[in-house]
Amino acid sequence: MLRIVKEFKEFAMKGNVIDLAVGVIIGGAFGKIVTSLVNDIIMPPIGTILGKVDFKDLKLYLVDTSNYPDLSKAPAIAYGQFINVMLDFLIVAFCIFLLVKVINILRRDEKKAEPPVEVTEKDCPYCLSKVPIKATRCKHCTSQLGETAHG
Structure with missing residues (x-):
């Protein structure tokens, strides 16, 4: 048992594992920022332009809603929430694309700076x-x- 604990400690203290943990934590925080950007800044003006619509409330009900005094209990496809989540994804994907593009440019410049070894x-x-x-x-x-x- 002590050997497993020692192996786990060695594994957990490797640089890659710590880098991954930091990346996951920062990624989660970044995801919250993007979700707030979409829900609180981007979607309200779009909803206002489209006739004071709150995208979170856009649903396609699958049954006659007259039998449901509480609409939150009626089965529905929440396509408005899906639109919000898709915008979240697109913004995060675009940011990651830009980050990878910048990293590739920096690597390319780094390779150019190294003179060929004679x-x-x-x-x-x-x-x-x-x-x-x-x-x-x-x-x-x-x-x-x-x-x-x-x-």
């Missing part, structure tokens, strides 16, 4: 010492270096 040494196939690329004889073991020694 090979100036090769390994001697006999003693495995580093020798200049143009050398014909190893300075360490004095072996003759041929074409096969170019590493």
